[in-house]
Amino acid sequence: MESGRTEPSRTELSRREQIYRVAGRLFSERGYHATSMRDLAAELGIQGGSLYAHISGKEELLSEIVQRAARQFDEALFSLRTEDLTPQERLREAMSRHLTVIAENMETATVFFHEWKHLSQEPLAAVITWRDGIEAFYRELIAEGVEAGVYRTGLNIKMAANLVLSSVNWAYTWYRPGGQLSPQDVAASFEQMLLSGLEQPVPARPMQEEN
Amino acid sequence: MESGRTEPSRTELSRREQIYRVAGRLFSERGYHATSMRDLAAELGIQGGSLYAHISGKEELLSEIVQRAARQFDEALFSLRTEDLTPQERLREAMSRHLTVIAENMETATVFFHEWKHLSQEPLAAVITWRDGIEAFYRELIAEGVEAGVYRTGLNIKMAANLVLSSVNWAYTWYRPGGQLSPQDVAASFEQMLLSGLEQPVPARPMQEEN
DNA sequence: CCTACCGATCGGTAGG
DNA sequence: CCTACCGATCGGTAGG
Structure with a gap:
């Protein structure tokens, strides 16, 4: 030792x-x-x-910070692919972990989202590839749910993945780590709204007796 | 002339x-x-x-660009408050206009979201006030719908507004003006998913005859 | 709108 | 980890 x-x-x-x-x-x-x-x-x-x-220099700092952020997302998310969960559980878990990475690393996340464009060619290309991978990951999660019949049949998978990614990524601008909401709270709230919708469901016909 | x-x-x-x-x-x-x-x-x-x-100087440029962006959002959105629309129509219209401002001014929007922190005290305070106003605006739209009974009763208004704002704001990172999707297309897609949810609605009881 | 310049500061290095 | 320094570049100005 x-x-x-x-x-x-x-x-x-x-x-x-x-x-x-x-x-x-x-x-x-x-x-x-x-x-x-x-x-x-x-x-x-x-x-x-x-x-x-x-x-070695200033850019090494940026490159390292951005790469660490990407690695954190990867470690949190990609193991989900092989876990035995329902589509909704998988999406909820992905959002929860995604938000947790951001919430627990607000500074790194801010640098990641704001400064990656200033990287030089090689790490820049890596970030773009990473982003494509994350988008594909969320599209798979959604597509899986559509195939399983739990998400709407006509769903635009690309836009749905976009919506989910928007909701979790934008958190770096407003989430406050010391506050009342845990990342899991936020994920649960977002996921519930995204899955069930904001609208009061209109019952197919007027409510009859409770079964 | x-x-x-x-x-x-x-x-x-x-x-x-x-x-x-x-x-x-x-x-x-x-x-x-x-x-x-x-x-x-x-x-x-x-x-x-x-x-x-x-x-007069470099910061005047940043200040002007950021202020113009804020003004564009204001002009597009705040007139909605007095228009005679249902809550859903109002939300849809707000999202559509919000996305349109971003889509038609991608560069300005990018500067707005990324560089406002570099403003000096006075314009910086103005941006923060603006942001609070926009958040309040969307919370009002949501609250209105809850009161009218069209959105879910237990809805967390702050989180719902957060979700809507995430979806429209994040567009500056991915929307491509020359592409197939108009801002209205995106707004319609997002709004439909947000209101009705991603999930296949489970009918209260097995489908009976139509009407 | 240009030429010529200002002091300040930048990222980075040599040599210890 | 410091001192002392490098060339380059910064935002901005004077005077025309």
């Missing part, structure tokens, strides 16, 4: 993590380009140039 | 408009801080310093 001499020391490891964490916060608050390496260093109590002992 | 000498000439007016328009495009593509005044000038075929004959 003792760490060897040639590995990065514990303090250096945590320093690098500190840098990523503070960078995530500053990028989310001020934006990537409006955050200078000296701003970042000052928050850590070191000089600007000292950062380069731990990281 | 002839313009007087003391008014800004037609070319100067259109120059200022050109600046706003190009700035909107560049800010949406690269972000506010990653767009330099020289980038902007180059797109217009002039020197960087020449911009300051037409505008």
